[in-house]
Amino acid sequence: MQNYLEDRLQITDLMTAWIHRDLGQWDQLLNVAHPDGTIEITWFKGLFSDFVKGSQRMGTSDFRTKHLIGNPVVTFNGDRAIVETNAVIIGENQKLDLGCAVHNRFYDMVEKRDGKWKIFKRQTIYDMGTFTFPQGPVDVDRDAVASYPREYAPLAYMLEKSGFPLQGKFATRGDALEQKMRADAATWLAQ
Template sequence: MDFNERLQKVADEHEISKLLSSWAYGRDNGEWDLLADCYHGDATMNISWISGSASDFVEQSKKMLAGAATDEHGKHNLGDAFIRVAGDRAVSECHVELLRRMRNDTFEFDMITWGRFIDLFERREDRVWRIFERTMVYEKDRMDPVNPDQVPAGYYDAMNLEKFPAACRFLCYRLELRGWSPEPNIITVNSEAEKQLLENARKWLL
């Protein structure tokens, strides 16, 4: 790889990294035009509560944020991304923490969901990198009371968590509690679906 090729590689990775940050900022702060511009028009989104078009994801996100209680808020905390570029296509694996303050009954809880975004990117006629496909692989989650002394013993026993994937059961519990239906084919870590997802990402670069 000569100097110009290395320079282009650095520029591509920087643009993709900035795109990842723009997505998180747009989603968490309701900057919907910014969020929509992260995707190609035919992009897809596959996460816990939606598996479909990215445009539908943006519209449903508007409803989700508008319907959130004033004392509930969330944030996507992104870690470093491993980015691979091949011409006008790229793949990224980015660690993400979904942080959420939730009220249930009269109690407040802090929820954390860990996972990875597996993203397929493409640079088309306008020479701008955008997401073609985003899928979340869920790894683990937890739900901690803000004031543990206020939560009665056995509180968690009353939750019907067994019907949800172990990697994101508290996230799915909250979704259902708020009137959203968790997707039936959520991808979790160390599953066959994750292996197939990573193989598809590898083929995307060929």
């Protein structure tokens, strides 16, 4: 049986490197994915390099985020691994005086190329979310909030109001999209 201790450490560092996004360290963030790496999250689907450019634009907007990252659970097959990592996305739009906290799981397919583990594909499963009110309660458009899946409705609402529209529907805890994501990743891992 292969000892994956060093690989687990590299992958843990890879997952916690998401701090570079929160700090606006774009070159370091770009380094967490392979050049052909992709990402699918609420407001972006596409190449990771384009996501970094979009994140730069978001970084200059009224919408700010911080990600609290947990320890990853890793399933290996040679130089490939599936990584599931608990996270909390904390967002705030100071102009709206509104915030959110959304619990999610990053679901990554990572590959070791030239001795380095990097993200090949990042997706997210949303578990639950809530609004926060930094300066006290403010009104939200309840009908607009209700148009999104409950698990990520606060984040979706804030993204839309901040000029970052959703890019489709996303997996939520236990739904068919999560099941398909897991099945597709298992097929990829077995190859």
